[in-house]
Amino acid sequence: MREAAFVKQNKDKWLRFESVLSNNNSIDPDELSDLYIEITDHLSYAKTFYQNSNTERYLNQIASQAHQKIYKTKKVPKNRLISFFKTEFPLMFYQHQRELLVSFIVFVLFSIVGAYSAATDGDFVRSILGDSYVNMTLKNIENNDPMGVYKKMGEFNMTLGITINNIKVALMAFGYGIMAGIGTLYIMMSNGIMLGSFQYFFYEKGLLWESVRTIWIHGTFEISVIIIAGCSGLVLGNGMLFTGTYTRVEAFTRGVVNGLKILISTIPFFIVAGFLEGYVTRHTEMPDWLAILIIGGSLSIIIFYYVIYPRQLYRKSQLKKKLSN
Numbered sequence: 001m002r003e004a005a006f007v008k009q010n011k012d013k014w015l016r017f018e019s020v021l022s023n024n025n026s027i028d029p030d031e032l033s034d035l036y037i038e039i040t041d042h043l044s045y046a047k048t049f050y051q052n053s054n055t056e057r058y059l060n061q062i063a064s065q066a067h068q069k070i071y072k073t074k075k076v077p078k079n080r081l082i083s084f085f086k087t088e089f090p091l092m093f094y095q096h097q098r099e100l101l102v103s104f105i106v107f108v109l110f111s112i113v114g115a116y117s118a119a120t121d122g123d124f125v126r127s128i129l130g131d132s133y134v135n136m137t138l139k140n141i142e143n144n145d146p147m148g149v150y151k152k153m154g155e156f157n158m159t160l161g162i163t164i165n166n167i168k169v170a171l172m173a174f175g176y177g178i179m180a181g182i183g184t185l186y187i188m189m190s191n192g193i194m195l196g197s198f199q200y201f202f203y204e205k206g207l208l209w210e211s212v213r214t215i216w217i218h219g220t221f222e223i224s225v226i227i228i229a230g231c232s233g234l235v236l237g238n239g240m241l242f243t244g245t246y247t248r249v250e251a252f253t254r255g256v257v258n259g260l261k262i263l264i265s266t267i268p269f270f271i272v273a274g275f276l277e278g279y280v281t282r283h284t285e286m287p288d289w290l291a292i293l294i295i296g297g298s299l300s301i302i303i304f305y306y307v308i309y310p311r312q313l314y315r316k317s318q319l320k321k322k323l324s325n
Contacts, residue, residue, distance in 0.1 A: 003050045010042055014062070021065055036066045044246045089265050091317060092258055094310040096235050103230035106185055107192040107223075114196025118204075128197045137201075146207050147214045150282045159278030166222055166270045170229035174236060174263045177255075181237025188230045195223065213291040214284055218277035220298035225266040225273070228306060232262035269302070 017035045043063050046056040117124045126134050133149075140148035153161070169191070176183025202211035239255015246254065280294070 003053060003055055006045070006050070007055055013038060014042075014059070017062060017066070021062065036063070039063050039066065044250060047247060084261075085265065087313065089261055090305070090310040090313045092261060093265070093306065094314040096231060096258065096262065097307070097310070099234040099238065100228065100231040100306065103184075103188055103227050103234060106188045107195075107227050107230065110189045110192030111196035111199075114193035114198075115200040115203075116196075117193070118197040118200035125197050125201045128194055129201070134201070141205060141207070145284070146202070146205070146210055147281075147284045150214070150277065150284075153278075155278045155282075157278075159274045162218075162277045163271055163274030166226070166273060167267065169226055170232075170263060170266055170270065173226065173229040174232045174259055177233030177236030177259060178240075179237070180240055181234045184230050184233030184237060187233070188227070191226055210284075213288055213295075214281060216295045217281045217291055217298075218273050220295050221269045221273035221276065221302065224299070224302040224306075225269045228266050229263060232259040232266075235259040235262060 013035070017039055020035060039059060040063055043056070043059040046053065046059050050056055114128070118128075136149065137146065140146050145151075150158075169187070173184050173187045176187055199208070199211065202208055236255045236259035239252045239259070240248075243251035276294070
């Protein structure tokens with residue numbers, strides 16, 4: 001787009017922004033914040049296509065003025081944490097549904113690969129899960145307690161250990177995104193293969209349902225948020241590869257910040273998963289209906305918070321903007 005056309009297309013918004021900036025007595029922090037985001041987008045575009053132009057200098061000037069006013073006038077929520085999980089994160093996450101889908105597909109695909117490999121290679125499960133784990137589980141099966149591994153440790157120690165380990169995996173999924181997202185895909189691949197071979201091992205022993213009803217009590221949250229952590233790594237990787245209208249540094253910074261927000265959102269779910277594994281999964285005597293209720297409830301929470309709710313919130317925000325115009 002030519003510079004003149006760009007100015008003509010956005011001139012009214014810029015004048016509105018200047019008007020909001022000059023209205024010191026009745027400035028609306030939310031309106032200022034929304035306009036500031038739009039202006040910074042325009043500034044990034046101008047820096048990319050109209051370097052050292054009057055347009056770039058003008059936008060940079062009013063963006064700087066707005067930056068100072070925002071930090072003086074923007075209302076800080078009384079409870080920042082609640083605001084983050086209720087509004088800020090879901091609205092941001094709406095933009096990254098594609099990365100979530102890619103992470104999910106890669107994980108599921110390699111879970112199938114893991115199951116197929118276990119079915120066609122008798123030694124594959126041992127190579128993935130380790131001889132000690134397989135031998136211990138075979139012994140538990142002989143003792144009519146195939147899920148006995150979840151009863152070996154005390155509740156608190158198991159909860160703490162599992163939670164720390166899961167967060168470690170999530171941090172790796174995010175951090176490896178620095179390798180243009182390839183490292184993150186590797187983490188999804190390895191965990192998917194492990195899950196697929198693990199489930200096939202119990203299927204082969206005629207214990208598929210027993211394993212599903214027990215393991216997925218905690219595994220629904222655990223696996224779901226590992227996939228979401230994979231999404232955070234892909235967001236980081238995309239910030240490096242696809243700059244859009246931003247400079248490379250700005251795009252990378254946005255990728256890091258948004259990826260970290262996604263990662264932070266998973267921490268409560270990892271804690272709940274650790275609690276379920278430490279305190280609930282060990283009760284293999286619980287009725288099927290209760291296990292199904294826990295699994296179904298966990299899955300519903302994940303789908304609602306990470307897929308449905310962001311869409312609802314985005315539609316409401318767009319409707320609010322239309323009504324205000």
